Amino acid sequence: MTESRTKLGVEKGCVNQLVGTDEDLQRQLAQTILKEKKDFKISIHLATSLPLPAERDHIRPRIDLIVFMINVQSKYGFKNIEASLAHVDANFFLGKVCFLVTGVGRVNHCSVDMSAVRKLGDVYCSPLVFCELELEGIRISTAQRLLRMLQICAGHVPGVSALFFSSLMRSSNDE
């Protein structure tokens, strides 16, 4: 977990929360995101499930984007995410939640039904982003996408709100 120094209310900062059971992949993605060039401060928090421990509630900054990492090769991970979703405040689902779906490339190793994953995206009105994070090139482009989303969710892009952006992403998924 890396923290940036933010002076209260002065500097522009964005907070990203990654949730998923595959800790290695989470860490790799977080590092890739941090390596990307950007002109704003970012802090990424990692967790294997929600809710986050209550003891740190008072010092936890406001979270701008929650990324749930679904690995279709693990039914256990998927169930974990389903349970975690119940603990997310409804306001987040107005564009501040995104599902990152990995592991689809190896068809033989799929333990989670794709229609169940799509249904999750529909039920929680949040976009699905498919990627294979083991490959560096794709990890970098995914990191760039997430950074862009994070900027929008934190309100740093004038004229584009989180809700508007997520509805754009979802309508292109349906086609």
Place this chain on the structure above:
Amino acid sequence: MAFLLRKQWALYSVTPLYKFSYANMKEYSRHLSAFVAAEKQKGLAMVVGIDLSIKVIFSTLLGLKGTDRDQAAILVQIASKTQTISGKEEEKVVWSGWFCCVFGDELLENVPEDFICLPLFLANGAETYTAIIGTWFQKTFDCCFSRLTISPLNLAWMAAMWTGYKVDSHAVATELIFSVPCIPQRLDISYAIHPEDAQALWDTVQNTQGEVTQEEVDLFMDCLYSHFHRHFKIHLSATRLVKVSTSIASVHSDGNLKILQSKYLIGVLMLLTELAILQIQ
């Protein structure tokens, strides 16, 4: 049909065969025999013993179809004449392969005129022979073979469905094998369930007779997983299901099948035909 049982079959999906004719099977036999003999002379074969001749036999297998629209199954066998120590000539089948299509309606819908659809291919015998036969078919009928691999999701369907089939005698424990990605060495977990318990569980889960849903399969597997977790504190749902063995048949995710009972053969082939069709598309 008994020769199909208790043998290890490697599964392949095959694209439709162009201009294959059931009437020309004798000619195909002659052609393929010559081809196999020629390939063997190239030094690719490995048979031990004195080979007098290799013969390829084409035949149709009756009764291995779902509907009348399905094409008749084709059996190809390689028989080799060897000389025994006592000087007698003995003909033995050294390799078998069969093509079939069971309830392949989905594929048959859009197929143009000159094509025969037999999407599922099963082979038993030396790999080198399988390669030779495959090459000949690909050259002659412009088709494509690929190994049929099965995902954990589909293996779970087979575990649930085959457990549901009622077996009169020789009921064997339902065994599931899971692969755990561990460094440095991969770990395999084998979970065996008494056949009556497995059947009882499936009976409570399944609602409509003759119809199986994803929810029912998921529930069946979840019950097995939570039972295992209660005893061993291991989450099997975080591992990968690689092999399913029941009284009906056993299948491995690499695409290896063994059929143990002929009673539900059509049901087994139906599932596999569906997977083969999905792989082709």
